[in-house]
């Protein structure tokens with residue numbers, strides 16, 4: 001498999017001098033580093049001004065989404081849902097409602113591998129402090145990991161938790177959604193070539209002015225090394241890895257992607273990247289396929305023609321979905 005795919009692996013991104021008409025910006029948001037790059041057709045004072053406006057608009061949009069969806073901010077709409085939705089149906093924004101609907105759709109598609117109620121136990125993990133729930137705590141919380149307990153009423157735009165201990169977290173989908181929104185802002189402003197990245201999520205508008213974008217997938221066990229560089233045009237790609245937020249205890253890796261069935265970290269593979277058009281879906285699907293593992297994960301992706309996958313297993317072998325295999 002690795003051999004068949006040598007065309008991707010062999011390509012290394014040469015560092016190119018930054019053309020004057022590329023505008024770039026990096027900033028911290030949603031607990032990660034975000035990057036933005038776009039092309040403006042001329043380099044006049046007007047376009048300098050436009051670039052500043054666009055950068056500000058993208059930053060503001062990511063911050064707005066962070067304010068609404070962060071589980072760490074007590075005032076976020078997500079936190080309000082977590083403290084109030086078990087008492088009575090709570091009216092929520094159309095935006096949150098739509099993301100909860102997509103989350104439910106992917107839970108159903110994946111037979112529960114993607115489940116935002118993983119947070120019912122997830123909040124007891126603290127990777128920086130090397131803290132994790134013990135077996136008793138996990139056992140107690142497992143009944144609250146159940147996406148069907150998140151009851152949505154579309155007419156009323158309400159959410160209700162039918163189990164009192166349910167907590168939700170959109171960490172597996174919100175960054176992809178933020179990337180999608182920012183690309184829409186750039187597109188509406190007439191931009192034709194752009195890259196928006198937030199952590200493991202990247203969305204692309206068009207190509208890199210006459211050549212493809214090259215998006216790297218990190219080597220899962222060698223920091224600052226790439227496993228693969230992919231030439232992409234007008235696509236989104238999301239990578240979920242067990243090396244972003246983790247600690248190791250007694251030789252066991254505890255990391256931020258949780259198997260909803262066990263309440264423990266998913267350990268069937270070490271990295272999953274999903275490629276497709278919609279940044280929201282590729283984000284959620286990378287987390288989903290990570291939980292499902294190689295065989296079941298590839299089977300699911302191969303059943304979805306709009307998405308492709310690159311999976312690195314525990315032996316660090318790279319596997320690609322049907323659409324990426326060379327004839």
Ligand code: ADP
Pocket residue numbers: 113114115116118169170171172173175199200201239240241244256257258259260283286287291
């Ligand atoms: P990253 O946040 O590093 O980009 P992912 O896209 O893989 O990585 O998302 C991981 C996040 O998804 C976790 O930090 C957590 O918030 C959330 N999550 C973990 N397990 C699940 C799961 N089984 N279903 C849905 N979301 C999950």
Ligand code: MG
Pocket residue numbers: 171172173238239240282283284285286287288
């Ligand atoms: Mg994801």
